[in-house]
Amino acid sequence: MDIEAANQTAVKRMMSARPMLTRLAPAREVIPGMVDNLVLHAGPPIEWDRMSGPLRGAVIGALLFEGLAKDEKGAVGMIEAGEVEFAPCHHHGAVGPMAGVISASMEVYVIDNPTHGNQAYSNLNEGYGKVLRYGAYSEEVLDKLRWMNGTLGPVLREALEQSDGLDIRALLAEALHMGDEGHNRNKAGSLLYLKLLSPLIAKVVKDEGVEAEVLQFLGDNALSVLNPVMAACKVMADAAHGVEGSTVVTAMARNGTDFGVRVSGLGDDWFTAPAGIPEGLYFPGFTSEDANADIGDSTITETAGIGGFAMASAPAIVAFVSGTPQDALNTTLEMYEITVAEHEHFTMPPLEFRGTPTGIDIRKVVELGITPRINTGIAHKEPGVGQVGAGLVRPPKEIFEQALFAYAERYQL
Amino acid sequence: MATLHQVRPGAYFDSVVLMQLQRALASLPDVIDAGVVMGTAANLELLSQNELLPDDMQAAPEDLVIVVQSETKLAAEAALEQVDELLSRRRSTATREFRPKSLQSAAEMLPEAGWVLISVPGRYAAVVAREALELGKHVFLYSDNVSLDEEVELKARADELHLLMMGPDCGTAIVSGIGFGFANRVRRGRIGLVGASGTGLQSVSSRIHQMGSGVSQVIGTGSRDLKDSVAGAMATRGLDLLASDPETEVIVLVSKPPDPAVTARLLQRAWAAGKPTVISFIGYPPPAKQLGNLYFANSLIEAADLAVGLVGGEAPEIGAPELRAGARYLRGLFSGGTLAAEALAGFQAVLGPVFSNISEPRLSDPLISKEHSLLDLGEDEFTVGRLHPMIDNDLRIRRLRLEAADPQVGLILLDVVLGEGAHPDPASELAPAISEARAQHNIEVVVILVGTDEDPQNLEHQEQQLQQAGAVVFADTAAAVAYAVSPFITRELETVETDFLSRPVAAINVGLESFYDSLKAQGAEAVHVDWKPPAGGDQRLQAILQKMKN
Numbered sequence: 001m002d003i004e005a006a007n008q009t010a011v012k013r014m015m016s017a018r019p020m021l022t023r024l025a026p027a028r029e030v031i032p033g034m035v036d037n038l039v040l041h042a043g044p045p046i047e048w049d050r051m052s053g054p055l056r057g058a059v060i061g062a063l064l065f066e067g068l069a070k071d072e073k074g075a076v077g078m079i080e081a082g083e084v085e086f087a088p089c090h091h092h093g094a095v096g097p098m099a100g101v102i103s104a105s106m107e108v109y110v111i112d113n114p115t116h117g118n119q120a121y122s123n124l125n126e127g128y129g130k131v132l133r134y135g136a137y138s139e140e141v142l143d144k145l146r147w148m149n150g151t152l153g154p155v156l157r158e159a160l161e162q163s164d165g166l167d168i169r170a171l172l173a174e175a176l177h178m179g180d181e182g183h184n185r186n187k188a189g190s191l192l193y194l195k196l197l198s199p200l201i202a203k204v205v206k207d208e209g210v211e212a213e214v215l216q217f218l219g220d221n222a223l224s225v226l227n228p229v230m231a232a233c234k235v236m237a238d239a240a241h242g243v244e245g246s247t248v249v250t251a252m253a254r255n256g257t258d259f260g261v262r263v264s265g266l267g268d269d270w271f272t273a274p275a276g277i278p279e280g281l282y283f284p285g286f287t288s289e290d291a292n293a294d295i296g297d298s299t300i301t302e303t304a305g306i307g308g309f310a311m312a313s314a315p316a317i318v319a320f321v322s323g324t325p326q327d328a329l330n331t332t333l334e335m336y337e338i339t340v341a342e343h344e345h346f347t348m349p350p351l352e353f354r355g356t357p358t359g360i361d362i363r364k365v366v367e368l369g370i371t372p373r374i375n376t377g378i379a380h381k382e383p384g385v386g387q388v389g390a391g392l393v394r395p396p397k398e399i400f401e402q403a404l405f406a407y408a409e410r411y412q413l
Numbered sequence: 414m415a416t417l418h419q420v421r422p423g424a425y426f427d428s429v430v431l432m433q434l435q436r437a438l439a440s441l442p443d444v445i446d447a448g449v450v451m452g453t454a455a456n457l458e459l460l461s462q463n464e465l466l467p468d469d470m471q472a473a474p475e476d477l478v479i480v481v482q483s484e485t486k487l488a489a490e491a492a493l494e495q496v497d498e499l500l501s502r503r504r505s506t507a508t509r510e511f512r513p514k515s516l517q518s519a520a521e522m523l524p525e526a527g528w529v530l531i532s533v534p535g536r537y538a539a540v541v542a543r544e545a546l547e548l549g550k551h552v553f554l555y556s557d558n559v560s561l562d563e564e565v566e567l568k569a570r571a572d573e574l575h576l577l578m579m580g581p582d583c584g585t586a587i588v589s590g591i592g593f594g595f596a597n598r599v600r601r602g603r604i605g606l607v608g609a610s611g612t613g614l615q616s617v618s619s620r621i622h623q624m625g626s627g628v629s630q631v632i633g634t635g636s637r638d639l640k641d642s643v644a645g646a647m648a649t650r651g652l653d654l655l656a657s658d659p660e661t662e663v664i665v666l667v668s669k670p671p672d673p674a675v676t677a678r679l680l681q682r683a684w685a686a687g688k689p690t691v692i693s694f695i696g697y698p699p700p701a702k703q704l705g706n707l708y709f710a711n712s713l714i715e716a717a718d719l720a721v722g723l724v725g726g727e728a729p730e731i732g733a734p735e736l737r738a739g740a741r742y743l744r745g746l747f748s749g750g751t752l753a754a755e756a757l758a759g760f761q762a763v764l765g766p767v768f769s770n771i772s773e774p775r776l777s778d779p780l781i782s783k784e785h786s787l788l789d790l791g792e793d794e795f796t797v798g799r800l801h802p803m804i805d806n807d808l809r810i811r812r813l814r815l816e817a818a819d820p821q822v823g824l825i826l827l828d829v830v831l832g833e834g835a836h837p838d839p840a841s842e843l844a845p846a847i848s849e850a851r852a853q854h855n856i857e858v859v860v861i862l863v864g865t866d867e868d869p870q871n872l873e874h875q876e877q878q879l880q881q882a883g884a885v886v887f888a889d890t891a892a893a894v895a896y897a898v899s900p901f902i903t904r905e906l907e908t909v910e911t912d913f914l915s916r917p918v919a920a921i922n923v924g925l926e927s928f929y930d931s932l933k934a935q936g937a938e939a940v941h942v943d944w945k946p947p948a949g950g951d952q953r954l955q956a957i958l959q960k961m962k963n
């Protein structure tokens with residue numbers, strides 16, 4: 001078993017994947033296995049009983065949005081009666097930020113990878129304030145979702161039909177040179193996204209009011225591009241999955257209760273342990289007492305070599321963890337220690353254009369005791385309150401140790 | 414309770430700065446809570462939810478809003494007054510240099526590093542050293558408690574890769590002016606040291622400095638290098654390096670007494686190096702004061718003094734007898750027991766075991782020589798019923814003919830002792846035999862001639878006869894031994910790459926931080942690895958990781 005060669009194969013596949021945002025469609029039309037009573041969620045598999053506040057809130061919101069339940073009580077009743085199925089987004093080629101809840105009617109982005117022929121999906125980003133992804137499900141939240149599904153989604157769909165697809169890898173490469181790291185900071189990327197979409201939107205929207213509304217919504221939200229970026233990372237990571245003998249991590253995800261990883265050469269098994277509470281800065285009126293355990297599929301960015309791993313590119317946000325610009329460099333330098341390659345397309349000016357650390361190797365994580373560094377938003381532990389801060393978290397190291405034991409067993413070491 | 418606010422129109426700050434300011438305000442005395450946001454509708458609502466939105470406040474999205482809630486109005490005012498200072502406060506510019514946790518990363522950070530200094534616990538040291546060698550780095554391994562098998566394997570691998578493997582248990586080295594581990598500040602100069610003894614090297618190098626001279630390189634080998642099982646692998650390589658190093662003029666070899674076979678191997682190598690080499694094997698009886706280019710010291714200080722004296726001198730001329738083709742051995746045929754013993758000690762020092770009838774290894778039959786052999790023909794087994802060879806040359810002449818006829822023999826060493834009671838004219842009998850042996854077998858003959866100009870045999874006449882017969886005559890055993898052994902020691906030096914010695918030292922330190930500090934203090938480029946036992950010391954995980962590496 002040549003592990004090095006297997007890992008090189010995996011990481012080459014990851015880097016040569018070409019994520020193209022080609023279209024939007026309702027989840028039930030494009031996501032494999034999507035059915036009306038299925039709710040996809042972030043992270044590894046989890047039962048209702050063990051779901052944290054924000055995830056429960058988002059699930060209830062989705063059932064209300066779908067019209068499957070009339071109110072919270074009805075939604076909970078359906079769930080307890082076993083009428084709702086749950087599955088990780090990751091099991092259906094999808095990813096979603098925070099609660100990551102995707103239901104059948106929701107418009108989703110489709111990312112194609114012409115290099116390897118696989119696809120990935122993500123929902124639309126709702127912006128700030130009271131949003132479903134943080135477990136809010138008030139009428140106001142549902143109204144916004146309806147507008148997104150009824151107006152924003154169709155506009156974006158028609159706009160994309162005017163293009164040959166947007167190259168998200170190229171967009172990310174540029175954003176990394178503009179102070180983004182692609183996970184917590186997507187300011188530049190979102191503006192680039194708006195720049196690419198604006199002429200297309202202008203072409204397809206007849207109603208000036210709608211056009212202004214859509215452009216305003218995309219422009220106000222510095223996370224507009226996060227969801228396509230996550231799906232792009234998913235398509236890259238999936239391209240690297242399933243290489244026999246490889247120890248490269250191909251998914252890291254949290255459901256608000258557990259943190260899970262998958263490994264290229266270890267099939268579809270998850271290795272999980274309780275998720276931690278991020279360290280970071282809090283919005284007015286909140287403290288770490290209010291924080292939910294780590295949640296969301298957005299760690300797919302670190303899996304693909306950006307986010308916390310590209311921290312050297314984003315000195316503006318180091319202060320989230322009381323850091324200095326030097327700490328931003330150190331973070332990236334540290335991640336080189338546990339990865340197998342430097343990215344061919346994602347480079348960082350402050351490190352003399354070295355490629356970002358790409359392809360987490362479970363062997364290195366266990367040997368050196370260095371867990372991946374993740375930049376993340378922090379959710380309130382009660383459903384519906386929303387984001388309370390942002391900061392830094394690391395996965396529990398046990399999950400990498402479990403994966404190593406599983407590897408030894410599978411490959412009879 | 415008081416809630417005061419400030420609105421700063423058109424003042425944009427990144428949200429991170431705002432959150433930091435908010436945290437700083439909230440931590441001031443008597444402040445209950447604080448809110449710092451840009452005045453967007455969403456943010457104002459957030460303030461409102463947390464009861465931080467003053468009723469009378471007006472703000473636009475591009476305005477900076479600062480709200481402070483405190484026990485007293487005074488405290489709130491004091492807090493607001495500090496906003497500008499808090500906003501402009503800069504973090505300490507002292508940045509923390511990145512400390513890699515793996516050797517691999519350190520090597521990527523400092524690709525010019527030629528050396529890895531290792532001082533991790535012994536059970537992990539061999540693995541780290543192996544990794545360093547595979548990365549193409551020379552190794553200074555301070556750690557002890559590394560097994561002998563591992564040491565042998567590491568040194569063999571280093572040899573294959575043409576790298577230096579100092580240690581395990583190597584306490585000191587000075588490479589191109591930079592001290593590793595425990596090292597004195599010693600002036601640079603022309604004397605190169607190799608040694609298995611850390612304090613020995615420190616003592617000699619310090620003395621050299623105090624005498625006004627200096628060192629080119631100080632190469633530690635590790636305390637067990639001169640044991641039989643390790644066979645002086647690093648000392649040999651160190652000698653080759655110093656022999657090839659143009660900066661090194663004089664070599665000093667320091668050790669506790671090596672195993673005898675290793676001694677011969679090292680002295681041969683030192684001989685082959687050709688540079689004046691001072692040998693200081695503490696507790697080892699020197700076979701001579703000088704043997705060719707080898708100088709034997711009785712103490713560390715004497716070694717330093719000898720070396721300093723040799724700098725700038727001429728290399729000693731030994732002469733080089735030419736052997737007939739196929740000749741591989743020398744034979745000594747002595748009449749004097751003590752001369753025989755002295756010559757034997759000299760031979761054994763550089764040639765390794767020499768068979769004889771006076772010490773180990775013994776000839777099973779003294780009548781039949783074997784490989785390199787030396788005979789004391791004055792021993793009882795030869796003198797039963799016969800006169801002593803100082804009086805009767807018959808036995809020696811017969812044996813001389815016998816040895817000369819052996820095609821594997823290239824050189825024969827004899828002693829001739831004059832004086833009262835001895836044969837009246839030994840050369841008259843020996844010279845024709847020597848002449849005949851040389852004519853028939855093209856054999857080299859070397860003679861140690863002991864006597865005075867007042868002796869009855871006429872010293873000068875004796876010497877002339879022997880020389881005319883083709884013998885090379887010496888008055889001094891050590892000089893005769895040096896001349897006699899020289900054709901039997903291979904002079905083919907392993908040419909060693911020395912370019913790296915002229916480059917500035919750059920090193921990776923794994924283990925004791927003080928070694929890193931010391932490298933930096935000496936002006937060397939260095940990276941410190943923040944090393945921890947693999948897998949946090951978990952042996953089950955370590956075992957799996959090890960299997961995955963193979």
